[in-house]
Amino acid sequence: MAFLELTNIQKTYGAIPVVKDFNLGIEKGEFVSFLGPSGCGKTTTLRMVAGFETPTQGDIKINGVRQNELKTNQRNIGMVFQAYALFPNMTASENVAFGLKVKGRSKEESAKVVGEMMELVGLSHLADRYPFQLSGGQQQRVALARALAIKPQVLLLDEPLSALDAKIRVSLREEIRAIQQQLGITTIFVTHDQEEALSISDRIVVMHQGHADQIGTPFEIYNKPRTKFVATFVGTLSIIEATVADPSANTVVIGGRTITIPESLGSAKAGDKISLALRPEALSLSVAGNREFSLTGKVASVSFLGSVIRTKLIVDDQPLSFDVFNDPAVKPPVVGDTIEAHFSGADLLIVRD
Template sequence: MTTDPAPATTVAAVPSPAGPTDSSAAATSTAPVTDKASGATVQFVGLRRTFGATTALDGLDLTVNPGELVALLGPSGCGKTTALRMLAGFEMPDSGQVLVDGEDVTRIPAHRRDAGMVFQSYSLFPHLNARDNVAFGLKMRKTGKAERHRRADELLELVGLPTHGDRYPHQLSGGQQQRIALARALALRPRVLLLDEPLSALDAKVRENLREEIRRLQQDLGITTLFVTHDQEEALSMADRVAVMHAGRLEQCDTPAELYARPTTAFVAEFVGTMNRIDGVLAEDGKTVELLGQRLPVDGATELRGEVQVLTRPENVRVTAGGGQGAIVTGTTFLGSSTRLAIQLPDGTSVKADLSTHDAAALPAGTAVTLSLPDRPVLVDTRR
C-alpha cells in the first residue's frame, strides 16, 4: 500500500471539521469553473473500521464510475458516513484501501485530495459574505482578488444566486446557504464531490427543489459524486445507483429501478419502500412457494424449506371483492391518485395493498376481499 504523500493536487475548497484547508497546493487552474469536469473513478477496497466494540465498516467493496452519482443509503450506524469520511480523508481505515483513478489515497491528508465536500450544517463562515465564502479556497491558493471574485460570481450564477454575493449567511435562507456551500465545494473544480446529508436540515419543498438542482449541476459538470442520505426518496430520485448498507456491509448496489423491483436481500426489500410479509410454504425443491391459494416461483436459489414468508410490495397485491379467503379491509389511506388498503388475513397478518383511488372506493372498511399476487418470482425469507 502506498503511504507516501502524492504530488500536490487540487485542494477541496471547503472547511473541514478540522478547520480550513491547507494553503499549500498546486497552481490554480484558470479554466472556467463551468467546464465539464473529468470525473474520477473511486474505489473502496476491503475497508474495515472499528470504534471500540462497534464495527463501522466490515470489508466494504464499492466502485463509483466517472461522472456517476452514487447514493450511500442505510439506517443510522450502517457505516455510510464513515465511508464518505474515509474518501474525504477525515477518517483512516483499520485496513483496506481508498483508490481514486487507481491511485491509493488512503493515507494522503484531506487537504491534498481532489475532493469537495458539502456538510449538513452548511459550515459557512459567518463573517464572510457569500462571494467570499465561495472564494475561500481560492484565497487559500493565493489566487488574485479579481480572479477569485470573477470565479465566485460565475459559481453564484451557476447555483442560481447571482445577486446574493454581498449577503452574509444570516441574511440567507437555509436553502440559499446550502447553495453557497455547494458553490464553494465546486470552486476548485474537484473530480469528486462528497455530499453528507446536505438536505436534511431543510423543509420539504426546499429539499425537493434543491435535490433537483444538485442533480442537474452534477450531470452538467460530470463530477463523480457520493451522496450520503437516510432518505429513500432522495436516494431513489437523485442517484444513478444506490448502495444500500447495513451493519458496515454493502447489501446491494444497483439502479433505483432495479433496487426497488428486484431486491436481492430481505433487508434491502424492507428498507427500500414498503414491503408486506405473507406466510407461505416452500416446496421441497425450494423453487416454488404456496400462499394465498397460489403457487409462485421463487426468485433466486434458497436454502430455506417449509414455512417461510413471502415479501411483496403493496402495488403488487391484487384485491377483489368477496371470496372465501376470510380477508377483511380494516382501513384506507388516501394517497392522491392511489389509496392504500389495510387488509387483515384470518391469521391476523396485516397486508397493505395500493389500488387506484377509483377502484379502492368500492372496497370500504369492512369489505370481505380476496388477495392474490402476479404470477412472477417472489422473494422469500425466514418466518419472524
C-alpha cells in the same frame, strides 16, 4: 479500473466494527448514494473518503492514486455538510471564494470562478448577502458552490438536505443532480431518505450494520432486493410467510392457496417456511392483466395518501398492504370488509436474511 476505488475498507473504534469489508468502485461522473439508517456506517465511509477518518484496513484510491496517507486538505475533494457550515462573517461570494483563497488563486481568477459558481446555483443576485440573510435552501446552494469552486475530483454530500422542508428538499435535490450531470463530477450522496436516493442516483449502496447489503441501480434495488433488510428498508412492501409446496414446481402455499413463484426455491424442501415480498402497487381489486392469483382477507385499515389509497388487509393473521389510485368516483374499501386482492405470481420475491 474505477475512478474512485474503495477496497476491503474496515473501520473500528476500539473493538467495535463500524464499517466491515466494504468494496466499491465508482466510475468518473457517476452519482452514487449511500442509503441506510442511522448508525449503518454510511457517514463514516464518506468521512474516510474525505480524510476526516482513517481506515483501520483497506485502500482508498482516486484516479489510481492512494489517498490513505493524504490529509483532507491534500485531497482534491469538495464536501457539503448537513449543517451548512458557512462563515457567518463572510458574504455568500466570500464564502464561495474561501477555498480558492486557501489554494492561493489570484483575485482575478477567484472573482471569475465565484461568478460562475454563483450563476450555476442561481444566486448571482444574492452574492453580497450574509448567511443570516439567506434561507436554508439558499445557504445550502452557497455551500454547494463553495465545494464546486475548487474543481474537486470528487464531490461528497453528507445528508445536505435533511434540515430543509419537504418541498425545498425535492427542488434542491433535482438542482444538485442537474448540476452534477452538467459538470460530470463524480459524486457520493449520503442519505437515509429512500425517495431521495431512488430519484437522483445512478447507483445506490444500501448499507446495514457496516456492510453494503446491496449495490445496484434504483430499478434493481427497488424491484429486486436481495436481502430482507433491503426489501423492508427501501419502499413499502409486505413480507409474507409461505410454506413450500413443491420445490421442483416452484409452488408455495399462502392463505390456503397454492401459488407459483418465478424464482427457484433452490434447496428448499416441501413444508419449509420461506419469506416472500410483495409491493403494494402489485396488488389490485381488479383481475385485469396477468393477476392470476388472489388472497382473501379482512380490511384492517385504510390510509388516504393523496394520489393513492393504501389498504391493509389481514390474510391468515399476516398484514398485506396494497395501493389503489384515488378515484373520486370509486368508493374505497371499508375497515371490516372482507375482500379479495389480486396479483401475479411474478411479483413475488424471495427475501433472505
